[in-house]
Amino acid sequence: MTSTINVAVLGARGRLGSAAVKAIEAADDMAVVATLGRGDDLSLIESSGATHVLDLTVPDQSEANVRHAVAAGKHTVVGTTGWDEQKRQRLQDLLKDQPEVGVMIAPNFAIGSVLASRFAAAAAQYFESVEIIELHHPNKVDAPSGTAIRTAEMISQARVEAGTPAAPDATETALDGARGADVESIPVHSVRLRGLTAHQEVLFGGAGETLTLRHDSFGHDSFMHGILLALRTVADRPGLAYGLDEYLDL
Amino acid sequence: MTSTINVAVLGARGRLGSAAVKAIEAADDMAVVATLGRGDDLSLIESSGATHVLDLTVPDQSEANVRHAVAAGKHTVVGTTGWDEQKRQRLQDLLKDQPEVGVMIAPNFAIGSVLASRFAAAAAQYFESVEIIELHHPNKVDAPSGTAIRTAEMISQARVEAGTPAAPDATETALDGARGADVESIPVHSVRLRGLTAHQEVLFGGAGETLTLRHDSFGHDSFMHGILLALRTVADRPGLAYGLDEYLDL
Amino acid sequence: MTSTINVAVLGARGRLGSAAVKAIEAADDMAVVATLGRGDDLSLIESSGATHVLDLTVPDQSEANVRHAVAAGKHTVVGTTGWDEQKRQRLQDLLKDQPEVGVMIAPNFAIGSVLASRFAAAAAQYFESVEIIELHHPNKVDAPSGTAIRTAEMISQARVEAGTPAAPDATETALDGARGADVESIPVHSVRLRGLTAHQEVLFGGAGETLTLRHDSFGHDSFMHGILLALRTVADRPGLAYGLDEYLDL
Amino acid sequence: MTSTINVAVLGARGRLGSAAVKAIEAADDMAVVATLGRGDDLSLIESSGATHVLDLTVPDQSEANVRHAVAAGKHTVVGTTGWDEQKRQRLQDLLKDQPEVGVMIAPNFAIGSVLASRFAAAAAQYFESVEIIELHHPNKVDAPSGTAIRTAEMISQARVEAGTPAAPDATETALDGARGADVESIPVHSVRLRGLTAHQEVLFGGAGETLTLRHDSFGHDSFMHGILLALRTVADRPGLAYGLDEYLDL
Known part of the structure; x- marks a missing residue:
């Protein structure tokens, strides 16, 4: 330059x-x-x-x-x-x-967050199962985080476009909330823990393998x-x- | 012998x-x-x-x-x-x-599971925050898992006995289920993912630190x-x- | 079809x-x-x-x-x-x-492994630091795994092409082996643990954030x-x- | 009071x-x-x-x-x-x-760190395999960290006292450093990554299960x-x- x-x-x-x-x-x-x-x-x-x-x-x-x-x-x-x-x-x-x-x-x-979202969208169609866990400090007022909702939407859209079937889930009896929030058919779980800042894990699962994309932001x-x-x-x-x-x- | x-x-x-x-x-x-x-x-x-x-x-x-x-x-x-x-x-x-x-x-x-539960109960009173994430194969019919419920009960009992205050949580607006199931005041999140067997994470958080106890069972x-x-x-x-x-x- | x-x-x-x-x-x-x-x-x-x-x-x-x-x-x-x-x-x-x-x-x-490698190569130029941890069963005879070596090579090549500086490392005194194997300037750590199958984590770090790409293979x-x-x-x-x-x- | x-x-x-x-x-x-x-x-x-x-x-x-x-x-x-x-x-x-x-x-x-060390020592005799991964910011001058060395010593002592056999490891060919530093027979791996503060994972493995104790310190x-x-x-x-x-x- x-x-x-x-x-x-x-x-x-x-x-x-x-x-x-x-x-x-x-x-x-x-x-x-x-x-x-x-x-x-x-x-x-x-x-x-x-x-x-x-x-x-x-x-x-x-x-x-x-x-x-x-x-x-x-x-x-x-x-x-x-x-x-x-x-x-x-x-x-x-x-x-x-x-x-x-x-x-x-x-x-945050480049790491942008990359994690892009990778999640790219991987979305190739796995039977996908769920999101986002973890933040306990002063956060909303759940799930905006980033988690957008990530779920991107994943859901990619799966719809590719014709990916719904994720398997045999749950018959569950306590309220155990299976997380449903964001366009993607379960999203929000953890609030003192000591944390802003973190997100996207978990993909297929027969015999899982792929996890995790972003940790410390400020x-x-x-x-x-x-x-x-x-x-x-x-x-x-x-x-x-x-x-x-x-x-x- | x-x-x-x-x-x-x-x-x-x-x-x-x-x-x-x-x-x-x-x-x-x-x-x-x-x-x-x-x-x-x-x-x-x-x-x-x-x-x-x-x-x-x-x-x-x-x-x-x-x-x-x-x-x-x-x-x-x-x-x-x-x-x-x-x-x-x-x-x-x-x-x-x-x-x-x-x-x-x-x-x-499973010795690892028994130890993880014991350690979780011992640590319970020393952290402001605690949540449980359990992850299983998608053929499981109940959520949360019995182990997660027992772990939450043990943690809750230890906190009550020690007089530990409730975990901080400023959530004001949440999608249904985002904050997990409430098992004696401990949030429990259940993930169902093809490829997994039976896994559990107990996350403890205090100012400036977190402690994670994870057990993975493969059969x-x-x-x-x-x-x-x-x-x-x-x-x-x-x-x-x-x-x-x-x-x-x- | x-x-x-x-x-x-x-x-x-x-x-x-x-x-x-x-x-x-x-x-x-x-x-x-x-x-x-x-x-x-x-x-x-x-x-x-x-x-x-x-x-x-x-x-x-x-x-x-x-x-x-x-x-x-x-x-x-x-x-x-x-x-x-x-x-x-x-x-x-x-x-x-x-x-x-x-x-x-x-x-x-293994689609998850292929995706993880691709994502690692794509992310390589955008972070100051990158290291690889591969974890396998204890019967494996070579370390690091072939996949880890190939991943390190792909990451290294992407960083060289983009002109990414060497990762920061102030280590002055180290026990032999503590900082892992050097594969084209990427530290690679090999864990051997009963109970595991084949797992790999690529960790990227920049100011205030980390990105982790993990693949777990169970067979x-x-x-x-x-x-x-x-x-x-x-x-x-x-x-x-x-x-x-x-x-x-x- | x-x-x-x-x-x-x-x-x-x-x-x-x-x-x-x-x-x-x-x-x-x-x-x-x-x-x-x-x-x-x-x-x-x-x-x-x-x-x-x-x-x-x-x-x-x-x-x-x-x-x-x-x-x-x-x-x-x-x-x-x-x-x-x-x-x-x-x-x-x-x-x-x-x-x-x-x-x-x-x-x-740091209570979390103290607990993690104690739990590691208590679990040490019950698993075939154990390794330590410690992860710190890249300005750290020594590797492994003092905490990791002390943890390895505590684990090693517990295994010696209980008569636990050496961990299995079939490695025949390895790049220098791949299998970490040997601290009283416990492999210790040191990761240095921008964005991190001070973190430690102790991984235990037995047939069909692993137990992971992780402590994250953010200051x-x-x-x-x-x-x-x-x-x-x-x-x-x-x-x-x-x-x-x-x-x-x-």
């Missing part, structure tokens, strides 16, 4: 944003040229000489931020949630006028690698990409 | 019984001197010169068999289920007349070690012992 | 062969039309009306068998080892005269699914395919 | 000490009445009204600190390393003059529970106790 990636970080004072600022500054091929918080003038993006924008703000600000960045010709990486299909469609319309600008919107920057550190990878790739990928796996060589 | 352990095996033609016959014959310090099936005359026990009896029959025969063996002065190891408190009490009464005879009745001869082979250990020990332990852990040095 | 797959099984009296015969006969869309053992006349392949041949023989017979089958226009699936590059090249030359014939030569028919049963999948696919894939993953939709 | 436990913390400004101060202050039944750092006058122990002393200093100060505390009649909990047999013997001599004072010296305050948090437990127990246990397991109900 011949030129430095100059990044304007939006949401730079949040927990994730300040970690990203540190990670970018620690990288040899990047520099932080502007850090914007709530209320700061977006024109700092242009005046700072940024080539790239990283948006780690909040759902109700992110669309305006990203549209401003794209209109200014900046390659943009987005870690803010809430980018539904409608917002993405509007952004794609805008990108028609900026054919050289790349945008990555990623619901999840926001795991997002930095994905954010840097996205910043290094986005300029070479004009147009809108949704999901970090679009930048992975799988 | 100076003298050979001569064993009469009752239920010798069943799957477990025939495996036990082979295991005993393969041991240097033991011999099978009689193999009895359904309908065979119990007097073969005495005429065979057996010093020990191994009962692997069915619940409605086991009590009569064991009482016959004890009355004849034989040390007896019992792997048949159905020995409720009433039957055990009647046997203890009979044993008063045979003060040198030992009897071991074991609901489970009846795992019972043989416990049966041989019981046969080698029972003559030195007059009276009735219930549960293989009474013979383990813990 | 409109017509039945009629299979001539070569090596049908071996352990793997006889299991395959049963599996094929149990499938709705297939039939075994000939079973050949050592010394049987290969012309039975043609006279039986077979559309497909399954070769599960021994290295010094397999090439002649497969060449006979291909020359006779039969789609052929090969589970025999020893198909080095030279043999495969000779077979490809022969296949030029049979442009509609498909051949699958698979060093490994030859696990090959049957892959063999059937290959028989169902081979007629649609003219030419030579090497490795079951070429038939998987990844 | 009727009266508050008033603790003087020595080494209170270190990383572990400051965490302990917070943990004590957060407990309902305890208070920190003095915090001493390097060079502070030990007479603060008496003048503060402390009933208990917690020593988390450095090896060359700890003995003098503890002897001062004991001479002053304070129950003392020690987390500093370096308490060899000679130092402990001298302390026991001193304790003869203070028959009501309790002292706990613990090489490890110093895990010591606080053990420190508080020791502070709550030490006044009821006059004399010197070495190792937290002496206070556990096993």
Whole structure:
């Protein structure tokens, strides 16, 4: 890479944003040229000489931020949630006028988690049985986790498309809840345990063998690698990409 | 050990019984001197010169068999289920007349499983959180497994006795079943997967650490070690012992 | 699928062969039309009306068998080892005269194992650290397992191609063997434990996260699914395919 | 408990000490009445009204600190390393003059780790095979970890005492290091992986079953529970106790 990636970080004072600022500054091929918080003038993006924008703000600000960045010709990486299909469609319309600008919107920057989901979807049709166990700290308010639900949906869709039969299950008598939650026919079990952070196991089983895909996340550190990878790739990928796996060589 | 352990095996033609016959014959310090099936005359026990009896029959025969063996002065190891408190009490009464005879009745001869349960009960009071995951082949008709329910009961009892507070759980919204079955306040999750046999994990969690006790059973082979250990020990332990852990040095 | 797959099984009296015969006969869309053992006349392949041949023989017979089958226009699936590059090249030359014939030569028919290797290679470049733990029964004579060595080679190659730096390791003082075997810079640890069959874990680690790919094999049963999948696919894939993953939709 | 436990913390400004101060202050039944750092006058122990002393200093100060505390009649909990047999013997001599004072010296305050070691030693004689896998962050300079070596020694000693035969291992050809380090005949494998903290698995295997004891430590948090437990127990246990397991109900 011949030129430095100059990044304007939006949401730079949040927990994730300040970690990203540190990670970018620690990288040899990047520099932080502007850090914007709530209320700061977006024109700092242009005046700072940024080539790239990283948006780690909040759902109700992110669309305006990203549209401003794209209109200014900046390659943009987005870690803010809430980018539904409608917002993405509007952004794609805008990108028609900026054919050289790349945008990555990623619901999840943990590469291990993204890979585990992709592998789970790829394996889904080849095993009779599949179940998901997700394990989190006990302060989590929802069960199953959003990631587990999305993983189950991806697995279920792959099995439907391939015509995989339903998993065998001879259970006749069960205590309520023993067999987990049913997410599109995939059993999902949620463990809550002090000491844990965020973990997920997808278990596949066929005659004489099992395949287990496990991802352990120990905190926001795991997002930095994905954010840097996205910043290094986005300029070479004009147009809108949704999901970090679009930048992975799988 | 100076003298050979001569064993009469009752239920010798069943799957477990025939495996036990082979295991005993393969041991240097033991011999099978009689193999009895359904309908065979119990007097073969005495005429065979057996010093020990191994009962692997069915619940409605086991009590009569064991009482016959004890009355004849034989040390007896019992792997048949159905020995409720009433039957055990009647046997203890009979044993008063045979003060040198030992009897071991074991609901489970898999040493690894017995140890895992004991360790789980010992650890129970020292962690904020505890959950159980049991995993079996998909032909199993009940969920959770009997072993998981007993393990949960042992853990729960240990926590109640020690005054351990309830495990933390901030769950507010959950899909039905996601948080498992509630067995005396211990969440139990049942996985059914082609390729598996019988497996159990007890997960304990406290601030900054987790402890996992996992037992994997791959079939009846795992019972043989416990049966041989019981046969080698029972003559030195007059009276009735219930549960293989009474013979383990813990 | 409109017509039945009629299979001539070569090596049908071996352990793997006889299991395959049963599996094929149990499938709705297939039939075994000939079973050949050592010394049987290969012309039975043609006279039986077979559309497909399954070769599960021994290295010094397999090439002649497969060449006979291909020359006779039969789609052929090969589970025999020893198909080095030279043999495969000779077979490809022969296949030029049979442009509609498909051949699958698979060093490994366990789908879970094939998937785990592929996923490991795909993930290799995205993590700082990677190590392999393989666990087998204690009667195994070599360490590490051939599968572990091949997996390490695939991972190493992927990292070299992507320019991934060496994994961090600050070890200064170590007991001999503690850090495992070095297979092209990937540490490989071999566990031998009574009770186990054949198991492998690939562990990847980056800042704040780990990804674990585990495959458990409990015996030859696990090959049957892959063999059937290959028989169902081979007629649609003219030419030579090497490795079951070429038939998987990844 | 009727009266508050008033603790003087020595080494209170270190990383572990400051965490302990917070943990004590957060407990309902305890208070920190003095915090001493390097060079502070030990007479603060008496003048503060402390009933208990917690020593988390450095090896060359700890003995003098503890002897001062004991001479002053304070129950003392020690987390500093370096308490060899000679130092402990001298302390026991001193304790003869203070028959009501309790002292706990613990090489490890992580309850999960202490339990895992105890369980491993208890299980050691009952399985044909046993191996240890320890997994740590890649900045660790020694391999295997001290905990793994001590665990192997405890297991080995238990097997020797029980007359357990050597574990079966048919390995004939092995790459250097594949079978791990040999610690008193127990194979120990050391994994170094970015993302991990400190983890250990003890794997036991017998015919048809395996038992796995796994401890995961995610940092110093895990010591606080053990420190508080020791502070709550030490006044009821006059004399010197070495190792937290002496206070556990096993």
